[in-house]
Amino acid sequence: MYSSIATVCLSGQLPEKLQAIADAGFTGVEIFENDLTAFNGSAREAGQMIRDLGLKLVTLQPFRDFEGLEGTLRQKAFDRAEKKFDLMAELGTDLLMVCSSIHPAAQPGLSRICDDFAELGERAAARNMRVAFEALAWGRHIHDYRDTWEVVRRVNQDSVGLVLDTFHIFSRQSDLGMIPSIPGDRIFLVQTADAPKLSMDQLSWSRHYRCFPGQGELQIQTFMQALKTTRYDGPLSHEIFNDVFRMGDARQTALDGMRSYNLLQAMVCDEKTLPGRSEVEQIEFIECATNEQHIEELRNIMRALGLKKAGHHQQKKVERWAVNGVNFLLNYDQHNLHDRLIENTGIHICAYAIRTPNAYNTLKRARMLGYEVVAPDPVRDSHGMSYIRSINGAQLYVVDESIASFIWDTEFNEAAEPPTAGPVIHVDHLSKSLSYQDYLTLMLQYRSIFNLQPTASFDVADPKGLIQSQVLHHEGGVFRLALNASFSPESSSNQFVKARKGAGVQHLALQTRDIFASARCLLEHQMESLPIPENYYRDLDARFDLSSEQLDLMQQFNVLYDEDENGCFWHLYTKTPNSNFFFELVQRDGYQGLGASNAFIRVSAQRNVSDQ
Numbered sequence: 366m367y368s369s370i371a372t373v374c375l376s377g378q379l380p381e382k383l384q385a386i387a388d389a390g391f392t393g394v395e396i397f398e399n400d401l402t403a404f405n406g407s408a409r410e411a412g413q414m415i416r417d418l419g420l421k422l423v424t425l426q427p428f429r430d431f432e433g434l435e436g437t438l439r440q441k442a443f444d445r446a447e448k449k450f451d452l453m454a455e456l457g458t459d460l461l462m463v464c465s466s467i468h469p470a471a472q473p474g475l476s477r478i479c480d481d482f483a484e485l486g487e488r489a490a491a492r493n494m495r496v497a498f499e500a501l502a503w504g505r506h507i508h509d510y511r512d513t514w515e516v517v518r519r520v521n522q523d524s525v526g527l528v529l530d531t532f533h534i535f536s537r538q539s540d541l542g543m544i545p546s547i548p549g550d551r552i553f554l555v556q557t558a559d560a561p562k563l564s565m566d567q568l569s570w571s572r573h574y575r576c577f578p579g580q581g582e583l584q585i586q587t588f589m590q591a592l593k594t595t596r597y598d599g600p601l602s603h604e605i606f607n608d609v610f611r612m613g614d615a616r617q618t619a620l621d622g623m624r625s626y627n628l629l630q631a632m633v634c635d636e637k638t639l640p641g642r643s644e645v646e647q648i649e650f651i652e653c654a655t656n657e658q659h660i661e662e663l664r665n666i667m668r669a670l671g672l673k674k675a676g677h678h679q680q681k682k683v684e685r686w687a688v689n690g691v692n693f694l695l696n697y698d699q700h701n702l703h704d705r706l707i708e709n710t711g712i713h714i715c716a717y718a719i720r721t722p723n724a725y726n727t728l729k730r731a732r733m734l735g736y737e738v739v740a741p742d743p744v745r746d747s748h749g750m751s752y753i754r755s756i757n758g759a760q761l762y763v764v765d766e767s768i769a770s771f772i773w774d775t776e777f778n779e780a781a782e783p784p785t786a787g788p789v790i791h792v793d794h795l796s797k798s799l800s801y802q803d804y805l806t807l808m809l810q811y812r813s814i815f816n817l818q819p820t821a822s823f824d825v826a827d828p829k830g831l832i833q834s835q836v837l838h839h840e841g842g843v844f845r846l847a848l849n850a851s852f853s854p855e856s857s858s859n860q861f862v863k864a865r866k867g868a869g870v871q872h873l874a875l876q877t878r879d880i881f882a883s884a885r886c887l888l889e890h891q892m893e894s895l896p897i898p899e900n901y902y903r904d905l906d907a908r909f910d911l912s913s914e915q916l917d918l919m920q921q922f923n924v925l926y927d928e929d930e931n932g933c934f935w936h937l938y939t940k941t942p943n944s945n946f947f948f949e950l951v952q953r954d955g956y957q958g959l960g961a962s963n964a965f966i967r968v969s970a971q972r973n974v975s976d977q
């Protein structure tokens with residue numbers, strides 16, 4: 366199999382799409398006919414451009430509304446096909462992809478459709494060309510790959526083959542059981558697309574919400590296993606119709622496409638070639654970048670959260686603050702003076718480290734999937750940690766137990782063991798705000814490198830628009846990452862993205878054993894919690910079985926509350942220390958979520974504060 370992608374996946378005009386596809390390292394490209402029709406040059410020039418970029422033109426597609434017609438309509442469909450063969454000869458491709466008809470005059474009946482394809486196949490063969498038949502999920506009579514396969518099988522010509530498109534197959538929940546019985550050389554094209562599970566008609570779902578395999582929820586791995594059995598050896602070609610990609614950065618989309626292709630390959634190779642997805646044990650540390658001007662403010666935030674200074678870096682202006690399983694690195698090194706983000710924001714989270722059982726394997730997998738892994742600078746960095754370069758310059762360090770203990774033992778001047786006095790126990794979750802394109806990029810990155818599961822996404826009603834929030838979590842573990850994106854320019858997540866000039870950690874939640882002890886600690890350090898309106902507690906009183914003493918205490922400390930079938934959840938937010946990020950303290954007693962039902966209260970309460 367080799368990598369390919371359809372031009373329809375990317376934003377821009379044909380030349381920039383092709384450049385991005387070639388630069389991302391694809392072997393093949395499908396030309397979506399609209400891109401050719403709108404191209405300001407001849408078909409020969411388009412074909413030459415593709416070859417000059419070192420790409421193979423896999424197919425011209427789609428040829429629509431062909432089968433099932435009668436009389437002059439049928440004749441016209443063949444005339445149209447001949448014209449497309451002319452075009453293909455000029456472009457330099459031998460494959461025409463025919464998608465099943467939605468023509469109102471198309472007649473049903475497999476034998477009629479076989480006659481159509483038998484004739485089309487002969488005409489194609491006469492010109493050394495081939496045709497491939499795809500079942501659109503919303504085709505008028507043909508909408509299942511088992512029917513297109515039946516047509517291809519009965520026509521039985523070398524010039525007529527099958528297209529398998531994962532979206533159409535999964536969106537109709539077609540049984541995959543027949544795929545392994547199809548000989549690989551009868552499949553001319555495999556189109557790959559994933560999608561979030563949505564309940565809507567297939568056409569709208571397909572045209573707006575497809576995404577790269579690894580970004581959605583379809584059972585692509587099951588498909589890849591079935592495909593492997595056929596010994597198919599042709600293009601594995603992404604075909605993504607996605608509103609975000611259409612307006613996003615073509616280069617970023619193409620790079621993600623290539624990583625997704627690598628992930629598809631990883632699904633069918635053995636673990637000796639590529640290590641499997643890494644388990645996530647915990648967040649080993651969070652690094653905050655700041656400068657001399659803001660360091661004392663940051664230290665006070667640490668004290669207020671119940672952390673203690675646990676060491677100073679041997680060479681750099683970096684302090685370690687810690688308690689139990691929480692480690693913060695406060696970096697106010699001179700090096701940061703060149704960080705424009707600090708000039709704009711004072712304090713921001715610039716890096717964090719994920720601990721996995723074997724950092725070498727995690728980084729090997731990341732590199733093989735196409736992510737940039739940055740080794741430590743031999744002059745500046747004595748820590749020996751590599752990081753994965755993430756969007757907007759974020760550094761995702763990967764450590765394992767031995768690397769972590771090396772860092773704590775040798776890089777910092779005090780005890781390796783963090784202080785244990787205090788209610789805060791570990792990082793509960795990180796919450797990132799980002800554009801929709803970055804959201805999809807990170808979905809792919811985190812889910813393809815780590816063993817993380819997405820939970821159902823939910824909408825947070827911000828006073829200025831909706832924010833979509835998606836949580837990735839490690840089953841049975843402590844790691845949770847929330848990704849927040851919004852189409853509303855004024856929503857709190859987008860205001861953060863604007864101020865931060867891109868994606869970043871907007872808030873960080875620490876888990877405490879005792880939310881009220883943590884709340885008192887905040888107050889002792891003059892750090893205010895986010896004021897919550899009284900009406901919220903009236904509503905809690907109506908919804909849950911809480912005593913008036915409990916409610917009064919929660920209200921006094923601005924603590925929010927939720928329950929699920931597993932237990933209870935208390936949480937509070939700090940007043941935003943600056944325009945960039947804020948902290949949350951949470952206490953959970955079996956509860957699994959992140960307090961989604963309270964998110965609208967939080968964004969609205971933050972707006973009350975910022976409007977004052």
Ligand SMILES: O=C(O)c1ccc(O)c(O)c1
Binds near residue numbers: 426499530
């Ligand atoms: O949405 C469409 O029309 C369309 C066209 C060509 C394809 O290969 C496809 O899967 C869908």
Ligand SMILES: [Mg+2]
Binds near residue numbers: 499530556604
């Ligand atoms: Mg398709």
